[in-house]
Amino acid sequence: MSANGDATKPPTILEKIYAQRQQDVEAAEATPGTRPEEIDAYLQMGLAPPLIPLVPRLRTNPSTATASPSLSLMAEIKRASPSKGDIAPHVNPARQALLYAQAGASVISVLTEPTWFKGSLLDMRLVRQAIDALGPARPAVLRKEFIFCEYQIAEARLHGADTVLLIVAMLTQEQLARLYAYSLSLGMEPLVEVNNAREMTRALEVGAKVVGVNNRNLHDFSVDMGTTSGLVDMVRERDVVLCALSGIQGPEDVRLYKEQGVNAVLVGESLMRAKDTTAFIRELLAWPGA
Template identity: 40%
Template sequence: MTILDRIIAQKEIEVKDLKAIYAFKQQKPVKRRSLYDSIQKSDTMSVIAEVKRASPSKGEINQKVDPVAQAKQYEKAGATAISVLTDRQFFNGSMADLSSVASAIPELPLLCKDFMIDRIQIDTAVDHGASIILLIAAALKEEQLRDLYGYAKSLGLDVLFEVHNEKEAETALRIGADIIGINNRDLKTFNVDLATTERVAALIKDENIAIVSESGIRTREDVAFAEGVGAKAVLVGETLMRSANIEATMNDIRIPLHKAVR
């Protein structure tokens, strides 16, 4: 059983519990800036800056982080959007983290970073302030992805549709995803290869699709490579979480867009 298999099995348990106990506010999503529009209109590399305490691949990253203080530093340093890990068992995150960041950062696009397998998780993310949800192609069948994508869009949410190979990219294109995240980390082996962005982005010809390179982004050179093969945004977690100077790190990776089709 892969790590992804274990995570999805845990999500099935969590969804069952949610359906038994969760009382919805049934509120409409908070109106925030559009992630899609922000990426498409930017002249520099957009950065989705992530609040992440730990991960299965890296172990503890920053367990003592104050999510609000971290997110405020990201906002001040020019992040395009904030991503908050909400998975508890594997990433030590929580919906409370998302909610507190949502209250403190009212305008930036806000991603609930979790493994979505059911509509109830999307409702929960909305109730806690998210304006973006993540869908992972490797986690679900195409009909499930199509259902969750359509539901999220019906609520006015942006969807970061994550793929890590050509077959998954074709699924994203069939469903009509307008923000495609290319994860350089194989979720089954957790190996990281930036060439994944180059290989998969070559299939995405439509300039109206925003490409986000995810995982393994550490240096300005990494960002320049991603930009050169078509990415307009990067999702950066560990590098920013470990940074001693977030503003300097952010300035280093928010490079001008030259080669990316806009």
Template identity: 45%
Template sequence: MTAGTYLDRIVVQHRDAARADRRDADDLMEQARSCPPTRDFRAQLVSVSSLAVIAEVKRRSPSKGDLRADLDPAELARQYESGGAACLSVLTDSEWFGGSASDLQAARSATSLPALRKDFTVDDRDVLDARIMGADCVLLIVAALNDDELTRFCALARDVGLDALVEVHDEAELERALSAGADLVGVNQRDLVTFEVDRARAARLAPVIPAGVVSVAESGIEGPADVARLAEAGYGAVLVGESLVRSTDAAAAVRALVASGH
């Protein structure tokens, strides 16, 4: 990671919290293994006949501030499902994104869709917490983890029944993700240093993502034209947040994205 990026600051905070966490990991593992079965996140993406839409519940972001003051996670999730979203993504980071475990639980309970816990996983307990709070998939950001952590968290997620969306920003990170056993890879088009979106990034990486690995394009996806371009590049799914959250009709906005992915 480049020193001083927004990701550095967030990850430092999460690692500090993990070091201060005195909960027993064995107890958490026992809780995680006794949870009800998950909804299969990756299989849901694969089952969709066109490019799948992962619709995000997101209150705010470090770059844009508050996105929607009156956000109701359950109602927004219902609109997403009505519009044809394949899966949900829910921010649970509180300090930077205004999210919470209760946001994830409310959104998931309101629909039949699998849900990604969108947060900064830096410790085994974060993976176990995702399972315990009701998530079906956990986010692993390659830029925030070393190889040992990446491999361990992928294996732990599988062990407790979670899928792992492994997020990369370039070819080197993609190689690390694949070496760790990732079968669900997200390509984030947002630069970690400048926070600018590079819409050519997903298209550039698409040809080197192996067959059998489900590819998800993330960030900078604002409308049907973006989705059509990513479908043409070979992506299996897109993760869309800000443009949907800000939309006056989220169901219609999702429907338009789904239609453009055919």
């Protein structure tokens, strides 16, 4: 059945991923060593590495102190995707994360979904270990995942995430509010993802402080770069960090979003394919040294 409750329509890409992740989580919850009560016990023992707050980190980048500060970067580690297939299947996540961090990224987003994106929690843990030596100035670590239950948030925190992704399109309002509150209880301000005005209203209703507008429709994976532009006015007078997600390929995209009042961009595929990651980032964001 589709997310809209229509049994006559074939499942969308998002619905297929959601169904698979439900099976994956059920298996993890039943496995000795990763059962929910064990994850909770580890958290209560203080075994999760220290957090850094997301909002202040997103408001800081290499251009912050200049006369014309640019947007902040959420740099993504992504081996593959449903729409593009393999992108960088042999990437070393830890090495890639260090490149992103040293180039000035405020957030490192790590895909942990294994079937379509070929990611894992181990990828995220190694990313976190690689950048820990940078101290308090390190980027925040985002678990980029299809989250529908508290268990996924708890394991994200245990493995070093500072924040998690909550996708409005795949959650009821009750689920969204509950998972948002649970994330906050662990000290993590979530990135709440929306794709239209109705979803933006739902994100604001739960009090989201960081909202990402996905230019890619997760049901059919089509991309419309105007999606973010069309929702800017809904948060213009609010204390919300607005991020543009998906489809950003060059400096012209960033310039347009900066003019419109967007605060950050999430870039994945273009970074994973870049021959010189550092040079690409500095040119993309018009940061000092570009």
